[in-house]
Each structure stands twice: as C-alpha cells, then as structure tokens.
Amino acid sequence: FTPLYHIASLVISPDHMMMSIQQADAGNAFAFYAGPAAVGAAIHMMTGASFGVLFAAIVGATRLRGVGILVAAVLWGVVVYLSSTYVLLALAATVFDSGEQIKNMSSLVGQGTFFAEHVAYGAALGALMWRTSRRQR
Secondary structure (H helix, E strand, O other): OHHHHHHHOOOOOOHHHHHHHHHHHOOOOOOOOHHHHHHHHHHHHHHHHHHHHHHHHHHHHHOOOOHHHHHHHHHHHHHHHHHHHHHHHHHHHHHOOOOHHHHOHHHHHOHHHHHHHHHHHHHHHHHHHHHHHHHHO
16 A cells, blocks of 8 residues: 555655555555545546546547557556656645655656556556447447
C-alpha cells in the first residue's frame, strides 16, 4: 500500500508512507492504514479519471475509431507520464506545499516503473474505449 500513501502525501503528512517503507525494510510486507490509503486511492482515481475524460474528448473531436483508439491511448499514457514527470508533479508539490516526495515521485518510484505504469494506463484506457465504441455501433 506504500504507493497509495505516497500519493496521499500530496495533501496529508508523508508519515504513513515512511512507516510503510520502514515496515517493508523490517521484513513486514503488509502495512495498512485505511485513512491514508483511501485518500491516496481517491486522488489517484480522480487524476486518472480526469486524464481519461480529456482523452475521451480528444477521441470524440478527432473521430478516432478502431485500433487507432488503442494506439492513441498508449501514446496518451506516454503524454501523461511526461507531463506528470516534468510539469504536473512539481506543480502539485508547489500548490499543495507537499515536498520532494511528490515533486520527485517519478524518480523515487523509478523512471522505468513510472513509465510502464502510465503506458499500462493508456493501454487499459484504449481497450476500454475501443470496446465501448464497438458496442455503440
């Protein structure tokens, strides 16, 4: 659950994130704090949903269809990765005064992991939208 506590540290203390990391270092792979986990999940879901709505608007405006939706969505995942890594996380850290753990989230998580997560997000978004568009025909 450490990633959820990491995300939650945007608006709450990073204490739970650090406790989770310390628990993992001590060999305890399971440290659960319901409140911070819920905050992190809510932030992450709302952020993902917002990017998804923006992508849906782009798809509607460009009239993408078929496999083009899937390809565009994977590229969208890369756009989300790049914008988050180089602009949005630093902006969020400044606006919420939340510190380095947010500003440098992509490097703390690992650039390769962060990139793969966002490409997977794009692929899932594209598959869902492609399936939905096929049903509507």
